[in-house]
Amino acid sequence: MFDVILFTDTVDFDVKSRGYGSHRLASHLRENGYSCLVIDFSSIITRNIYCEILDKSIGPTTLAVGFSTTWMPYKFPDVGVRTRNPGEGGEKNDQTRFNEDSLITDFSKDNYSVWIDYIKKINPKTKTFIGGAKIDFYLNAPVDHVIVGIGETETLDLLDSLSGKSRRIFNRIVDHDRKAHSPVWNFRTSITSYTDWDFIQPQETLNLEISRGCKFKCAYCSYPLIGQKTSDYLKHPDVIRKELIENYERWGTTKYFIVDDTFNDSTEKMQMFADISQRLPFEMKFWCYLRADILAAHPEQIRLLQDAGIAETYFGIETFNPKTAKFIGKGMASERLIDTIYQCKDVWGDRSYIAAGIIIGLPYESTDTIYKAADFFRRNDCPIDLANTFPLSIIGNHNLVKYMYMSEIDRNYSKYGYYFPNPEENYFRWRKDDDTDIHSYDEAKRLSNEINSSFKKIPYKGNFYVSSFNDDRLKDREKNLDLSNFDYQKLIENINFENLFKETVIRDYFQPLILKLSMHHRSIL
Protein backbone atom coordinates (compact mmCIF):
# COMPACT_ATOMS: atom_id res chain seq x y z
CA MET A 1 0.00 0.00 0.00
CA PHE A 2 1.44 3.33 -1.00
CA ASP A 3 0.61 6.95 -0.19
CA VAL A 4 1.05 7.95 -3.82
CA ILE A 5 1.15 6.06 -7.12
CA LEU A 6 2.47 7.71 -10.30
CA PHE A 7 1.96 6.36 -13.81
CA THR A 8 4.45 7.36 -16.49
CA ASP A 9 5.75 6.16 -19.85
CA THR A 10 8.79 5.62 -22.01
CA VAL A 11 9.91 8.42 -24.35
CA ASP A 12 9.17 6.54 -27.55
CA PHE A 13 7.13 3.43 -28.44
CA ASP A 14 9.84 0.88 -28.74
CA VAL A 15 12.56 2.02 -26.35
CA LYS A 16 13.11 1.02 -22.77
CA SER A 17 13.46 4.35 -21.04
CA ARG A 18 12.12 5.38 -17.63
CA GLY A 19 9.83 8.36 -17.09
CA TYR A 20 12.45 10.44 -15.35
CA GLY A 21 10.14 13.31 -14.25
CA SER A 22 7.99 10.89 -12.24
CA HIS A 23 10.99 9.21 -10.61
CA ARG A 24 12.33 12.68 -9.74
CA LEU A 25 9.00 13.63 -8.21
CA ALA A 26 8.74 10.32 -6.34
CA SER A 27 12.20 10.81 -4.83
CA HIS A 28 11.17 14.25 -3.60
CA LEU A 29 7.94 12.95 -2.09
CA ARG A 30 9.72 10.06 -0.36
CA GLU A 31 12.23 12.47 1.10
CA ASN A 32 9.28 14.30 2.58
CA GLY A 33 7.79 11.23 4.19
CA TYR A 34 5.37 9.85 1.57
CA SER A 35 5.71 6.33 0.23
CA CYS A 36 5.51 6.42 -3.53
CA LEU A 37 5.26 3.80 -6.26
CA VAL A 38 6.17 4.74 -9.85
CA ILE A 39 4.70 2.64 -12.64
CA ASP A 40 6.66 2.96 -15.89
CA PHE A 41 5.76 1.98 -19.46
CA SER A 42 2.07 2.96 -19.43
CA SER A 43 1.79 2.53 -23.19
CA ILE A 44 1.66 -1.22 -22.66
CA ILE A 45 -0.51 -1.22 -19.55
CA THR A 46 -3.76 -3.02 -20.32
CA ARG A 47 -6.83 -2.91 -18.07
CA ASN A 48 -5.82 -6.24 -16.54
CA ILE A 49 -2.33 -5.11 -15.64
CA TYR A 50 -3.71 -1.81 -14.34
CA CYS A 51 -6.29 -3.47 -12.09
CA GLU A 52 -3.80 -6.00 -10.78
CA ILE A 53 -1.38 -3.24 -9.86
CA LEU A 54 -3.93 -0.95 -8.27
CA ASP A 55 -5.75 -3.73 -6.38
CA LYS A 56 -2.52 -4.34 -4.51
CA SER A 57 -1.09 -0.87 -4.21
CA ILE A 58 -4.07 1.30 -3.25
CA GLY A 59 -5.08 0.96 0.37
CA PRO A 60 -7.28 2.81 2.85
CA THR A 61 -4.58 5.46 3.35
CA THR A 62 -3.60 6.02 -0.28
CA LEU A 63 -3.78 9.75 -0.85
CA ALA A 64 -3.49 10.06 -4.61
CA VAL A 65 -2.84 8.45 -7.97
CA GLY A 66 -1.17 10.63 -10.61
CA PHE A 67 -0.54 10.41 -14.34
CA SER A 68 2.39 12.03 -16.14
CA THR A 69 1.52 13.56 -19.50
CA THR A 70 5.09 14.43 -20.52
CA TRP A 71 5.47 11.54 -22.94
CA MET A 72 1.77 11.14 -23.75
CA PRO A 73 0.64 12.04 -27.28
CA TYR A 74 -0.15 15.54 -28.46
CA LYS A 75 -3.82 15.99 -29.37
CA PHE A 76 -4.16 18.76 -31.90
CA PRO A 77 -7.37 18.53 -33.90
CA ASP A 78 -6.79 16.85 -37.27
CA VAL A 79 -3.48 15.48 -36.17
CA GLY A 80 -2.95 11.81 -35.36
CA VAL A 81 -3.45 11.04 -31.68
CA ARG A 82 -0.02 9.51 -31.37
CA THR A 83 2.50 11.45 -33.38
CA ARG A 84 6.00 10.14 -33.62
CA ASN A 85 7.33 13.59 -34.48
CA PRO A 86 4.96 16.11 -32.97
CA GLY A 87 7.08 18.95 -34.35
CA GLU A 88 6.10 17.79 -37.80
CA GLY A 89 2.41 17.89 -37.10
CA GLY A 90 1.89 14.16 -37.36
CA GLU A 91 -0.33 12.31 -39.74
CA LYS A 92 -3.82 11.02 -39.13
CA ASN A 93 -2.85 7.51 -40.02
CA ASP A 94 0.02 7.55 -37.55
CA GLN A 95 -2.27 6.42 -34.73
CA THR A 96 -2.01 2.71 -34.75
CA ARG A 97 1.47 2.16 -33.52
CA PHE A 98 0.86 1.32 -29.93
CA ASN A 99 -1.11 -1.15 -27.89
CA GLU A 100 -4.73 -0.81 -28.83
CA ASP A 101 -6.13 -1.27 -25.37
CA SER A 102 -3.53 0.51 -23.30
CA LEU A 103 -3.91 3.26 -20.75
CA ILE A 104 -2.15 5.68 -23.11
CA THR A 105 -4.35 4.82 -26.10
CA ASP A 106 -7.46 5.43 -24.03
CA PHE A 107 -6.16 8.68 -22.55
CA SER A 108 -5.21 9.90 -26.01
CA LYS A 109 -8.77 9.26 -27.17
CA ASP A 110 -10.33 10.93 -24.11
CA ASN A 111 -11.57 7.56 -22.81
CA TYR A 112 -10.69 8.14 -19.20
CA SER A 113 -13.57 6.96 -17.11
CA VAL A 114 -12.86 3.21 -16.86
CA TRP A 115 -9.36 4.02 -15.66
CA ILE A 116 -10.14 6.84 -13.26
CA ASP A 117 -13.33 5.21 -11.92
CA TYR A 118 -11.39 2.10 -10.95
CA ILE A 119 -9.25 4.11 -8.54
CA LYS A 120 -12.34 5.55 -6.87
CA LYS A 121 -13.92 2.10 -6.77
CA ILE A 122 -11.02 0.78 -4.68
CA ASN A 123 -10.88 3.84 -2.45
CA PRO A 124 -13.34 6.70 -3.03
CA LYS A 125 -11.18 8.98 -0.90
CA THR A 126 -8.08 8.59 -3.07
CA LYS A 127 -7.58 11.71 -5.21
CA THR A 128 -6.48 11.63 -8.82
CA PHE A 129 -4.23 14.11 -10.60
CA ILE A 130 -2.29 14.75 -13.78
CA GLY A 131 0.91 16.70 -14.37
CA GLY A 132 3.85 16.99 -16.76
CA ALA A 133 4.61 18.81 -20.01
CA LYS A 134 1.44 18.06 -22.01
CA ILE A 135 -1.39 18.74 -19.53
CA ASP A 136 -3.13 21.04 -22.05
CA PHE A 137 -4.26 18.03 -24.02
CA TYR A 138 -5.59 16.16 -21.00
CA LEU A 139 -7.41 18.92 -19.12
CA ASN A 140 -10.77 17.26 -19.58
CA ALA A 141 -9.63 14.11 -17.84
CA PRO A 142 -12.01 13.61 -14.89
CA VAL A 143 -9.23 13.99 -12.34
CA ASP A 144 -9.43 15.91 -9.08
CA HIS A 145 -6.32 18.02 -9.72
CA VAL A 146 -4.14 19.26 -12.54
CA ILE A 147 -0.65 20.25 -11.49
CA VAL A 148 0.93 22.85 -13.77
CA GLY A 149 4.65 22.83 -14.62
CA ILE A 150 7.68 21.55 -12.76
CA GLY A 151 6.16 19.46 -10.02
CA GLU A 152 8.27 19.13 -6.89
CA THR A 153 6.80 21.87 -4.71
CA GLU A 154 3.21 21.94 -5.94
CA THR A 155 2.76 18.17 -5.67
CA LEU A 156 4.17 18.11 -2.16
CA ASP A 157 1.93 21.02 -1.15
CA LEU A 158 -1.10 19.18 -2.50
CA LEU A 159 -0.18 15.98 -0.64
CA ASP A 160 0.40 17.88 2.58
CA SER A 161 -3.08 19.26 2.21
CA LEU A 162 -4.59 15.83 1.43
CA SER A 163 -2.81 14.20 4.35
CA GLY A 164 -3.87 16.92 6.75
CA LYS A 165 -0.30 18.13 7.33
CA SER A 166 -1.34 21.54 6.12
CA ARG A 167 -4.63 23.40 6.08
CA ARG A 168 -4.15 24.75 2.61
CA ILE A 169 -7.06 24.11 0.26
CA PHE A 170 -6.46 23.60 -3.46
CA ASN A 171 -8.70 24.18 -6.46
CA ARG A 172 -8.67 21.70 -9.32
CA ILE A 173 -5.82 23.57 -11.02
CA VAL A 174 -2.71 23.71 -8.85
CA ASP A 175 -0.53 26.48 -10.21
CA HIS A 176 1.25 28.47 -7.50
CA ASP A 177 4.88 27.56 -8.27
CA ARG A 178 5.06 26.24 -11.82
CA LYS A 179 8.85 26.58 -12.02
CA ALA A 180 9.44 24.99 -8.58
CA HIS A 181 11.40 28.07 -7.60
CA SER A 182 10.06 28.24 -4.04
CA PRO A 183 12.95 28.22 -1.53
CA VAL A 184 11.23 25.49 0.52
CA TRP A 185 13.40 22.98 -1.29
CA ASN A 186 16.87 22.85 -2.80
CA PHE A 187 17.36 21.33 -6.23
CA ARG A 188 21.14 21.44 -5.75
CA THR A 189 21.07 18.82 -3.02
CA SER A 190 18.35 16.64 -4.52
CA ILE A 191 19.01 13.04 -5.51
CA THR A 192 16.82 10.93 -7.76
CA SER A 193 16.66 7.40 -6.41
CA TYR A 194 15.11 4.23 -7.72
CA THR A 195 13.75 1.46 -5.52
CA ASP A 196 13.33 -2.32 -5.60
CA TRP A 197 9.89 -1.68 -7.04
CA ASP A 198 11.44 -0.33 -10.25
CA PHE A 199 13.28 -3.51 -11.30
CA ILE A 200 16.08 -1.55 -12.92
CA GLN A 201 18.45 -3.79 -14.86
CA PRO A 202 22.18 -3.17 -15.31
CA GLN A 203 22.02 -2.63 -19.08
CA GLU A 204 19.45 0.17 -18.78
CA THR A 205 20.37 3.78 -19.45
CA LEU A 206 19.09 6.02 -16.66
CA ASN A 207 18.60 9.78 -16.71
CA LEU A 208 20.58 12.37 -14.81
CA GLU A 209 20.27 16.08 -14.10
CA ILE A 210 23.45 18.01 -13.31
CA SER A 211 21.80 21.40 -13.49
CA ARG A 212 18.28 22.57 -14.25
CA GLY A 213 17.15 25.09 -16.87
CA CYS A 214 19.18 27.02 -19.43
CA LYS A 215 20.88 30.39 -19.07
CA PHE A 216 20.20 31.23 -22.75
CA LYS A 217 16.92 32.25 -24.33
CA CYS A 218 16.89 31.26 -27.99
CA ALA A 219 13.94 32.70 -29.89
CA TYR A 220 12.55 29.36 -31.10
CA CYS A 221 13.10 27.44 -27.84
CA SER A 222 10.12 26.33 -25.76
CA TYR A 223 11.94 24.65 -22.90
CA PRO A 224 10.27 25.57 -19.62
CA LEU A 225 13.18 27.06 -17.69
CA ILE A 226 15.12 29.10 -20.23
CA GLY A 227 16.74 32.31 -19.08
CA GLN A 228 17.32 30.70 -15.66
CA LYS A 229 20.53 31.40 -13.77
CA THR A 230 21.82 27.85 -13.98
CA SER A 231 24.63 28.39 -11.47
CA ASP A 232 21.83 28.58 -8.86
CA TYR A 233 20.58 25.22 -10.13
CA LEU A 234 23.87 23.34 -10.36
CA LYS A 235 24.06 20.26 -8.18
CA HIS A 236 26.79 19.85 -5.62
CA PRO A 237 29.50 17.37 -6.77
CA ASP A 238 28.98 15.11 -3.74
CA VAL A 239 25.30 14.85 -4.56
CA ILE A 240 25.98 13.88 -8.18
CA ARG A 241 28.57 11.34 -7.11
CA LYS A 242 26.21 9.85 -4.54
CA GLU A 243 23.48 9.33 -7.15
CA LEU A 244 25.90 7.74 -9.61
CA ILE A 245 27.40 5.43 -7.00
CA GLU A 246 24.00 4.45 -5.64
CA ASN A 247 22.76 3.55 -9.13
CA TYR A 248 25.93 1.61 -9.87
CA GLU A 249 25.97 -0.33 -6.62
CA ARG A 250 22.25 -1.09 -6.51
CA TRP A 251 21.46 -1.62 -10.18
CA GLY A 252 24.80 -1.81 -12.03
CA THR A 253 24.03 1.38 -14.02
CA THR A 254 26.88 2.80 -16.11
CA LYS A 255 25.04 4.65 -18.94
CA TYR A 256 23.14 7.92 -18.69
CA PHE A 257 21.06 10.39 -20.63
CA ILE A 258 22.04 13.75 -19.17
CA VAL A 259 18.82 15.68 -19.59
CA ASP A 260 20.23 19.20 -18.94
CA ASP A 261 18.91 21.65 -21.53
CA THR A 262 22.49 22.68 -22.43
CA PHE A 263 24.97 20.42 -20.73
CA ASN A 264 28.07 22.51 -21.56
CA ASP A 265 26.80 25.85 -20.33
CA SER A 266 29.98 26.40 -18.30
CA THR A 267 33.53 25.09 -18.31
CA GLU A 268 33.51 24.85 -14.49
CA LYS A 269 30.61 22.43 -14.77
CA MET A 270 32.47 20.36 -17.40
CA GLN A 271 35.57 20.28 -15.18
CA MET A 272 33.54 19.27 -12.15
CA PHE A 273 31.76 16.51 -14.04
CA ALA A 274 34.98 15.16 -15.57
CA ASP A 275 36.52 15.03 -12.07
CA ILE A 276 33.50 13.17 -10.71
CA SER A 277 33.42 10.75 -13.61
CA GLN A 278 37.14 9.93 -13.42
CA ARG A 279 36.89 9.07 -9.74
CA LEU A 280 34.02 6.61 -10.19
CA PRO A 281 34.63 2.88 -9.68
CA PHE A 282 33.24 2.26 -13.19
CA GLU A 283 33.54 3.75 -16.65
CA MET A 284 30.55 6.00 -17.25
CA LYS A 285 29.18 6.72 -20.74
CA PHE A 286 26.60 9.38 -21.46
CA TRP A 287 24.45 11.23 -23.99
CA CYS A 288 23.82 14.98 -23.70
CA TYR A 289 22.72 18.14 -25.53
CA LEU A 290 25.65 20.44 -26.42
CA ARG A 291 26.03 23.87 -27.98
CA ALA A 292 28.81 23.88 -30.59
CA ASP A 293 29.34 27.64 -30.32
CA ILE A 294 30.21 27.29 -26.62
CA LEU A 295 32.66 24.52 -27.46
CA ALA A 296 34.22 26.80 -30.09
CA ALA A 297 34.61 29.59 -27.56
CA HIS A 298 35.88 27.18 -24.86
CA PRO A 299 37.65 24.40 -26.76
CA GLU A 300 39.05 22.94 -23.52
CA GLN A 301 35.52 21.58 -22.95
CA ILE A 302 36.00 19.09 -25.79
CA ARG A 303 38.72 17.24 -23.88
CA LEU A 304 36.84 17.51 -20.59
CA LEU A 305 33.80 15.90 -22.19
CA GLN A 306 35.99 13.10 -23.46
CA ASP A 307 37.47 12.63 -19.97
CA ALA A 308 33.97 12.55 -18.53
CA GLY A 309 32.82 9.75 -20.88
CA ILE A 310 30.82 11.39 -23.65
CA ALA A 311 29.49 8.78 -26.06
CA GLU A 312 26.65 10.45 -27.94
CA THR A 313 25.46 14.01 -28.34
CA TYR A 314 23.02 16.26 -30.15
CA PHE A 315 24.07 19.67 -31.46
CA GLY A 316 21.20 22.04 -32.17
CA ILE A 317 22.96 23.96 -34.95
CA GLU A 318 19.66 25.30 -36.34
CA THR A 319 21.05 27.53 -39.11
CA PHE A 320 24.07 28.42 -41.25
CA ASN A 321 22.60 31.82 -42.11
CA PRO A 322 24.42 34.57 -40.12
CA LYS A 323 21.42 36.89 -39.84
CA THR A 324 19.13 34.06 -38.73
CA ALA A 325 21.74 32.83 -36.29
CA LYS A 326 22.00 36.25 -34.72
CA PHE A 327 18.21 36.53 -34.52
CA ILE A 328 17.73 33.21 -32.72
CA GLY A 329 20.60 33.84 -30.30
CA LYS A 330 23.21 31.43 -31.70
CA GLY A 331 25.27 33.92 -33.71
CA MET A 332 28.53 32.13 -34.48
CA ALA A 333 29.86 31.84 -38.06
CA SER A 334 29.11 28.43 -39.57
CA GLU A 335 32.78 27.86 -40.57
CA ARG A 336 33.80 28.05 -36.92
CA LEU A 337 31.04 25.68 -35.88
CA ILE A 338 32.05 23.18 -38.55
CA ASP A 339 35.68 23.37 -37.51
CA THR A 340 34.69 22.75 -33.87
CA ILE A 341 32.60 19.69 -34.72
CA TYR A 342 35.57 18.23 -36.64
CA GLN A 343 37.70 18.77 -33.54
CA CYS A 344 35.09 17.00 -31.42
CA LYS A 345 35.13 13.92 -33.63
CA ASP A 346 38.93 13.92 -33.59
CA VAL A 347 39.07 13.98 -29.81
CA TRP A 348 36.06 11.76 -29.07
CA GLY A 349 36.96 9.20 -31.71
CA ASP A 350 35.02 6.96 -34.05
CA ARG A 351 33.04 5.26 -31.31
CA SER A 352 31.32 8.55 -30.49
CA TYR A 353 28.07 9.42 -32.24
CA ILE A 354 27.22 12.99 -33.17
CA ALA A 355 23.72 14.07 -34.21
CA ALA A 356 22.78 17.57 -35.29
CA GLY A 357 19.75 19.47 -36.49
CA ILE A 358 18.83 22.40 -38.73
CA ILE A 359 15.47 24.22 -38.58
CA ILE A 360 13.78 25.22 -41.84
CA GLY A 361 11.58 28.31 -41.86
CA LEU A 362 13.28 30.66 -39.40
CA PRO A 363 13.28 34.41 -40.13
CA TYR A 364 15.67 35.66 -42.86
CA GLU A 365 16.59 32.17 -44.02
CA SER A 366 16.24 31.12 -47.66
CA THR A 367 16.95 27.79 -49.28
CA ASP A 368 20.54 28.73 -50.24
CA THR A 369 21.88 28.51 -46.67
CA ILE A 370 19.80 25.40 -45.98
CA TYR A 371 21.47 23.75 -48.98
CA LYS A 372 24.85 24.97 -47.71
CA ALA A 373 24.21 23.15 -44.44
CA ALA A 374 22.98 20.07 -46.32
CA ASP A 375 26.18 20.06 -48.43
CA PHE A 376 28.22 19.97 -45.27
CA PHE A 377 26.14 17.11 -43.83
CA ARG A 378 26.62 15.15 -47.07
CA ARG A 379 30.42 15.48 -47.14
CA ASN A 380 32.10 12.08 -46.96
CA ASP A 381 34.27 13.15 -44.06
CA CYS A 382 31.46 15.00 -42.25
CA PRO A 383 31.90 14.38 -38.50
CA ILE A 384 28.12 14.35 -37.99
CA ASP A 385 26.74 10.81 -37.98
CA LEU A 386 23.07 11.70 -37.98
CA ALA A 387 21.90 14.94 -39.55
CA ASN A 388 18.33 16.05 -39.58
CA THR A 389 16.43 19.07 -40.81
CA PHE A 390 12.92 19.82 -39.62
CA PRO A 391 10.32 22.51 -40.26
CA LEU A 392 9.96 25.26 -37.71
CA SER A 393 6.98 24.51 -35.53
CA ILE A 394 5.03 27.43 -34.13
CA ILE A 395 2.32 26.97 -31.56
CA GLY A 396 0.24 30.12 -32.02
CA ASN A 397 -2.24 31.27 -29.41
CA HIS A 398 -4.62 28.46 -30.18
CA ASN A 399 -7.43 28.15 -27.67
CA LEU A 400 -6.29 24.63 -26.90
CA VAL A 401 -3.01 25.83 -25.54
CA LYS A 402 -3.15 27.34 -22.10
CA TYR A 403 -0.25 26.00 -20.10
CA MET A 404 2.06 24.75 -22.81
CA TYR A 405 5.66 25.96 -22.76
CA MET A 406 6.03 28.64 -25.44
CA SER A 407 9.00 30.07 -27.30
CA GLU A 408 9.42 33.77 -28.11
CA ILE A 409 8.34 32.98 -31.69
CA ASP A 410 5.31 31.01 -30.46
CA ARG A 411 4.19 33.93 -28.31
CA ASN A 412 4.84 36.76 -30.78
CA TYR A 413 4.71 35.06 -34.15
CA SER A 414 3.07 38.00 -35.95
CA LYS A 415 5.90 40.30 -34.86
CA TYR A 416 8.24 38.07 -36.88
CA GLY A 417 6.03 37.98 -39.97
CA TYR A 418 4.25 34.64 -39.44
CA TYR A 419 0.49 34.23 -39.70
CA PHE A 420 -2.08 31.48 -39.70
CA PRO A 421 -4.68 31.79 -42.47
CA ASN A 422 -6.95 29.33 -40.74
CA PRO A 423 -7.33 30.22 -37.04
CA GLU A 424 -8.23 26.60 -36.33
CA GLU A 425 -4.72 25.67 -37.40
CA ASN A 426 -2.77 27.91 -35.08
CA TYR A 427 -0.32 25.15 -34.56
CA PHE A 428 2.30 24.19 -37.09
CA ARG A 429 0.69 25.42 -40.37
CA TRP A 430 2.18 28.93 -40.44
CA ARG A 431 2.70 31.15 -43.48
CA LYS A 432 4.97 34.15 -44.06
CA ASP A 433 5.28 36.62 -46.94
CA ASP A 434 8.81 37.93 -46.50
CA ASP A 435 11.65 38.21 -49.00
CA THR A 436 12.93 34.68 -48.31
CA ASP A 437 11.88 31.84 -50.58
CA ILE A 438 10.30 29.74 -47.80
CA HIS A 439 6.72 30.89 -47.28
CA SER A 440 4.92 28.20 -45.37
CA TYR A 441 5.20 25.27 -43.00
CA ASP A 442 4.23 22.96 -45.86
CA GLU A 443 7.07 24.25 -48.05
CA ALA A 444 9.50 23.91 -45.14
CA LYS A 445 8.32 20.38 -44.56
CA ARG A 446 8.67 19.42 -48.22
CA LEU A 447 12.19 20.81 -48.33
CA SER A 448 13.08 19.05 -45.12
CA ASN A 449 11.83 15.68 -46.41
CA GLU A 450 13.76 16.14 -49.66
CA ILE A 451 17.01 17.03 -47.92
CA ASN A 452 16.77 14.42 -45.17
CA SER A 453 16.34 11.64 -47.69
CA SER A 454 19.66 12.62 -49.28
CA PHE A 455 21.71 12.24 -46.08
CA LYS A 456 23.94 9.28 -45.44
CA LYS A 457 22.61 6.93 -42.79
CA ILE A 458 25.32 5.82 -40.42
CA PRO A 459 24.02 3.08 -38.13
CA TYR A 460 23.74 4.12 -34.53
CA LYS A 461 25.71 1.17 -33.22
CA GLY A 462 26.14 2.52 -29.69
CA ASN A 463 22.47 3.52 -29.36
CA PHE A 464 21.75 3.76 -25.62
CA TYR A 465 18.11 2.89 -26.15
CA VAL A 466 18.88 -0.27 -28.10
CA SER A 467 21.51 -1.39 -25.60
CA SER A 468 19.01 -0.82 -22.77
CA PHE A 469 17.06 -3.92 -23.82
CA ASN A 470 17.64 -7.09 -21.86
CA ASP A 471 18.49 -9.04 -24.99
CA ASP A 472 21.76 -10.90 -25.50
CA ARG A 473 22.15 -9.54 -29.03
CA LEU A 474 21.85 -5.93 -27.92
CA LYS A 475 22.82 -5.33 -24.34
CA ASP A 476 26.59 -5.37 -24.84
CA ARG A 477 27.01 -1.87 -26.28
CA GLU A 478 30.79 -2.09 -26.61
CA LYS A 479 30.54 -5.38 -28.50
CA ASN A 480 28.08 -3.90 -30.98
CA LEU A 481 30.31 -0.89 -31.48
CA ASP A 482 32.98 -3.36 -32.65
CA LEU A 483 30.70 -4.70 -35.41
CA SER A 484 31.00 -3.39 -38.95
CA ASN A 485 28.19 -1.07 -40.03
CA PHE A 486 26.96 -3.81 -42.35
CA ASP A 487 26.85 -6.48 -39.63
CA TYR A 488 25.12 -4.16 -37.18
CA GLN A 489 22.54 -3.19 -39.76
CA LYS A 490 21.89 -6.85 -40.46
CA LEU A 491 21.53 -7.57 -36.75
CA ILE A 492 18.93 -4.90 -36.07
CA GLU A 493 17.02 -5.39 -39.31
CA ASN A 494 15.93 -8.78 -38.04
CA ILE A 495 14.57 -7.49 -34.76
CA ASN A 496 11.02 -6.30 -34.23
CA PHE A 497 11.64 -3.64 -31.59
CA GLU A 498 8.02 -3.05 -30.71
CA ASN A 499 7.56 -6.73 -29.89
CA LEU A 500 10.87 -6.88 -28.10
CA PHE A 501 9.89 -3.87 -26.00
CA LYS A 502 6.54 -5.36 -25.10
CA GLU A 503 7.89 -8.83 -24.33
CA THR A 504 10.88 -7.75 -22.27
CA VAL A 505 8.99 -5.12 -20.31
CA ILE A 506 6.23 -7.56 -19.44
CA ARG A 507 8.75 -10.27 -18.54
CA ASP A 508 11.29 -8.12 -16.68
CA TYR A 509 9.07 -5.44 -15.20
CA PHE A 510 5.33 -6.06 -14.98
CA GLN A 511 5.45 -9.73 -14.02
CA PRO A 512 7.95 -9.32 -11.16
CA LEU A 513 6.22 -6.11 -10.08
CA ILE A 514 2.81 -7.76 -9.82
CA LEU A 515 4.35 -10.74 -8.01
CA LYS A 516 6.11 -8.46 -5.53
CA LEU A 517 2.95 -6.46 -5.00
CA SER A 518 0.99 -9.68 -4.34
CA MET A 519 3.51 -10.83 -1.75
CA HIS A 520 3.58 -7.42 -0.14
CA HIS A 521 -0.21 -7.31 -0.15
CA ARG A 522 -0.51 -10.75 1.44
CA SER A 523 2.01 -9.90 4.13
CA ILE A 524 -0.02 -6.92 5.30
CA LEU A 525 -3.39 -8.67 5.25
Ligand code: B12
Ligand atom coordinates in the same frame (compact mmCIF):
# COMPACT_ATOMS: atom_id res chain seq x y z
C1 B12 B 1 15.89 15.32 -22.30
C2 B12 B 1 14.70 15.56 -23.18
C3 B12 B 1 14.47 14.66 -24.19
C4 B12 B 1 15.28 13.38 -24.35
C5 B12 B 1 14.68 12.32 -23.40
C6 B12 B 1 15.66 11.37 -22.84
C7 B12 B 1 14.97 10.38 -21.95
N1 B12 B 1 15.29 9.13 -22.12
O1 B12 B 1 14.16 10.70 -21.10
C8 B12 B 1 15.04 13.06 -25.87
C9 B12 B 1 16.10 13.73 -26.69
C10 B12 B 1 15.00 11.59 -26.23
C11 B12 B 1 13.72 13.79 -26.08
C12 B12 B 1 12.87 13.47 -27.11
C13 B12 B 1 11.73 14.18 -27.38
N2 B12 B 1 11.28 15.29 -26.77
CO1 B12 B 1 12.14 16.05 -25.24
N3 B12 B 1 12.85 16.92 -23.80
C14 B12 B 1 13.85 16.69 -23.00
C15 B12 B 1 14.02 17.83 -21.97
C16 B12 B 1 15.19 18.69 -22.41
C17 B12 B 1 14.25 17.38 -20.53
C18 B12 B 1 13.26 16.34 -20.01
C19 B12 B 1 13.59 15.99 -18.60
O2 B12 B 1 13.89 14.86 -18.29
N4 B12 B 1 13.57 17.00 -17.68
C20 B12 B 1 13.82 16.84 -16.28
C21 B12 B 1 12.55 16.32 -15.57
C22 B12 B 1 12.74 16.37 -14.07
O3 B12 B 1 11.49 17.17 -15.93
P1 B12 B 1 10.06 16.64 -16.47
O4 B12 B 1 10.21 15.36 -17.17
O5 B12 B 1 9.41 17.74 -17.17
O6 B12 B 1 9.29 16.36 -15.10
C23 B12 B 1 8.88 17.41 -14.23
C24 B12 B 1 7.53 18.07 -14.62
O7 B12 B 1 7.16 17.89 -15.96
C25 B12 B 1 6.54 17.50 -13.67
N5 B12 B 1 5.95 16.21 -13.98
C26 B12 B 1 6.33 15.25 -14.82
N6 B12 B 1 5.53 14.18 -14.75
C27 B12 B 1 4.60 14.46 -13.80
C28 B12 B 1 3.54 13.71 -13.33
C29 B12 B 1 2.70 14.24 -12.36
C30 B12 B 1 1.56 13.43 -11.86
C31 B12 B 1 2.97 15.55 -11.86
C32 B12 B 1 2.10 16.15 -10.83
C33 B12 B 1 4.04 16.30 -12.34
C34 B12 B 1 4.85 15.75 -13.31
O8 B12 B 1 7.32 17.36 -12.49
C35 B12 B 1 8.58 16.76 -12.88
C36 B12 B 1 9.63 17.03 -11.83
O9 B12 B 1 9.94 18.39 -11.76
C37 B12 B 1 12.64 18.56 -22.08
C38 B12 B 1 12.71 20.06 -21.86
C39 B12 B 1 12.74 20.36 -20.40
N7 B12 B 1 13.75 21.03 -19.97
O10 B12 B 1 11.86 19.93 -19.65
C40 B12 B 1 12.16 18.20 -23.47
C41 B12 B 1 10.67 17.94 -23.72
C42 B12 B 1 10.12 17.10 -22.60
N8 B12 B 1 10.66 17.19 -24.97
C43 B12 B 1 9.69 17.50 -25.73
C44 B12 B 1 9.48 16.92 -27.01
C45 B12 B 1 8.43 17.57 -27.88
C46 B12 B 1 10.23 15.83 -27.44
C47 B12 B 1 10.06 15.07 -28.76
C48 B12 B 1 8.64 14.80 -29.12
C49 B12 B 1 10.83 15.84 -29.81
C50 B12 B 1 10.67 15.33 -31.21
N9 B12 B 1 10.05 16.13 -32.03
O11 B12 B 1 11.08 14.26 -31.51
C51 B12 B 1 10.81 13.76 -28.47
C52 B12 B 1 9.87 12.68 -27.89
C53 B12 B 1 10.12 11.36 -28.42
C54 B12 B 1 9.37 11.11 -29.66
N10 B12 B 1 10.06 10.56 -30.60
O12 B12 B 1 8.21 11.44 -29.74
C55 B12 B 1 8.80 18.55 -25.13
C56 B12 B 1 7.49 17.85 -24.60
C57 B12 B 1 6.27 18.56 -24.28
C58 B12 B 1 5.77 19.70 -25.05
N11 B12 B 1 4.97 20.52 -24.42
O13 B12 B 1 6.05 19.88 -26.19
C59 B12 B 1 9.74 19.18 -24.08
C60 B12 B 1 9.04 19.80 -22.86
C61 B12 B 1 10.57 20.28 -24.78
C62 B12 B 1 9.75 21.31 -25.51
N12 B12 B 1 9.21 22.30 -24.87
O14 B12 B 1 9.63 21.19 -26.67
N13 B12 B 1 13.54 14.75 -25.18
Ligand code: SF4
Ligand atom coordinates in the same frame (compact mmCIF):
# COMPACT_ATOMS: atom_id res chain seq x y z
S1 SF4 C 1 17.84 26.19 -27.62
FE1 SF4 C 1 19.24 25.30 -26.17
S2 SF4 C 1 20.62 26.95 -25.66
FE2 SF4 C 1 18.84 27.90 -26.59
S3 SF4 C 1 17.52 28.44 -24.87
FE3 SF4 C 1 16.88 26.42 -25.59
S4 SF4 C 1 17.99 25.00 -24.33
FE4 SF4 C 1 18.99 26.97 -24.12
